Amino acid sequence: MSTDPSDEARFERMLRARRAELDDDSAAVDARLEALGAMRDANTDDEHDPDGAPVSAEWSRLTGIRLEADRERAATDAALARIAAGTFGTCESCGRPIATARLEARPTATLCIECAALIRRP
Numbered sequence: 001m002s003t004d005p006s007d008e009a010r011f012e013r014m015l016r017a018r019r020a021e022l023d024d025d026s027a028a029v030d031a032r033l034e035a036l037g038a039m040r041d042a043n044t045d046d047e048h049d050p051d052g053a054p055v056s057a058e059w060s061r062l063t064g065i066r067l068e069a070d071r072e073r074a075a076t077d078a079a080l081a082r083i084a085a086g087t088f089g090t091c092e093s094c095g096r097p098i099a100t101a102r103l104e105a106r107p108t109a110t111l112c113i114e115c116a117a118l119i120r121r122p
């Protein structure tokens with residue numbers, strides 16, 4: 001049992017829009033990282049320079065955002081692949097349909113709410 005075809009088309013649009021956003025975000029972060037990298041290269045005494053720490057902190061923050069965007073892009077691509085395969089909206093654990101409300105909140109969800117609750121760590 002899969003999701004309604006009209007819902008599926010809607011989720012596909014949502015996922016594609018989200019993917020375009022992620023590409024834009026990653027491009028912006030990459031440009032910022034490149035600029036920071038140039039600053040870091042110009043400043044070889046990073047450890048002892050008073051401006052060194054903020055650059056490092058910003059670098060960590062941006063690479064964190066970049067990793068998160070990559071993870072979400074992978075999840076979005078996987079969801080689009082499930083739409084193409086006709087398995088979108090089916091729980092990967094129990095095989096039952098994932099509630100439409102849950103997919104609206106998280107179109108990349110692979111588990112129904114019951115299965116997600118079972119594996120969730122406190």
Ligand SMILES: [Zn+2]
Pocket residue numbers: 091092093094095096111112113114115116
């Ligand atoms: Zn399930």
